Amino acid sequence: MQQWQRQKKSSPKGRLKVTFFGEAGVDTGALSKEFLTEMIAEIETRLFIAGVDKKGKNPVYCLNSLDRNYFRSAGEIMAVSLAQGGPPPFFLREWCFQYLCSGDYDSIQVTTSDVTDLEFSLLIEKVNSTDDMSELTDEILSCGYTGKLSADMKSNIIRAIVLHSSMRVVPMLNQLRKGLQLYDLQKVMEMHPDLCLPLFVPREKDDRVDAGFILENCHPVFSDKGSVKYTKEVNVMNFFQDFLQEVEDRGMYYHNSTTYLLE
Structure with a gap:
């Protein structure tokens, strides 16, 4: 430089x-x-x-x-x-x-995921994991937070940390x-x-609709555990997962609800 x-x-x-x-x-x-x-x-x-x-x-x-x-x-x-x-x-x-x-x-809209500084990321984790803010008082106040330090103010405290982390850069x-x-x-x-x-800005991951994508977006509602229906439903999902993986391994992929065979 x-x-x-x-x-x-x-x-x-x-x-x-x-x-x-x-x-x-x-x-x-x-x-x-x-x-x-x-x-x-x-x-x-x-x-x-x-x-x-x-x-x-x-x-x-x-x-x-x-x-x-x-x-x-x-x-x-x-x-x-x-x-x-x-x-x-x-x-x-x-x-x-x-x-x-x-x-x-x-x-500009910033969220907790936009905090990349390890110090502030750890502070957010500490605030989320405790109801006693007394041990974190100095760290929280150094971020510019001036409100009440209590468990019911967690969202405000975390918001102050996020803003401080981004504003300083x-x-x-x-x-x-x-x-x-x-x-x-x-x-x-x-x-x-x-x-x-x-x-x-980095590109998003490959958004191709493959076996993993389909399974991640499946939200089956099973019957009560231990019932005969539950066992059958779980077996169906297992067979469905095996089918999708087999199709993908054979060189096929999914796009807009249509299946294409790759040459």
């Missing part, structure tokens, strides 16, 4: 040309793509942190990186990568992307937005958020 800042003598909007020390050759595009690929990977690893659900990352709360304008440089590199054939930075949580588009925190996102202003990318994101979303 420091090298990027030092070498940026002219506008970063110019065509990126890369020379690796100890390697001969003229950059015709391949070296630039290699450089951008490595930079995007390093940005993801060093400046962002993932949650348990693996649905994207939040900025790391690091005032040193903020003070050194690393997040702004990261935004510039992301913009250059998208404009000049590098990889997209699709590792952000959706709420971070929405904030980058609008700059309006009030319109807003300065990092603001700096990132400044970097994304290259090529007017930030304006494009604001005007076309749906089109830009796949470039910044």
Whole structure:
């Protein structure tokens, strides 16, 4: 990141040309793509942190990186990568992307799943698992909560922790937005958020309708345990599961209620 800042003598909007020390050759595009690929990977690893659900990352709360304008440089590199054939930075949580588009925190919806900082994740677990908040008083108050510390206020306490966890990384996102202003990318994101979303937010898992999908969405209502009907119903579900697995193993899959045989 420091090298990027030092070498940026002219506008970063110019065509990126890369020379690796100890390697001969003229950059015709391949070296630039290699450089951008490595930079995007390093940005993801060093400046962002993932949650348990693996649905994207939040900025790391690091005032040193903020003070050194690393997040702004990261935004510039992301913009250059998208404009000049590098990889997209699709590792952000959706709420971070929405904030980058609008700059309006009030319109952003964050939940407990958006808390990626281990300290606050553990604090939420502690609050959920106890009715005695006395041992957690200092930690809760440090998150900006000023209400009553009692079991019946758990939802409010957890909400305060979630907001504190996300609000404290807003300065990092603001700096990132400044970097994304290259090529007017930030304006494009604001005007076309749906089109830009796949470039910044991880794609959902394969939504193909397979055996696992069907079984996960089956919610059978069985008869009373121990009854003859219950035994028959369980056997039917077991046979159904075996059938679906056999069909899948034979190279077939399901889509829109139609079965296709793969060649």
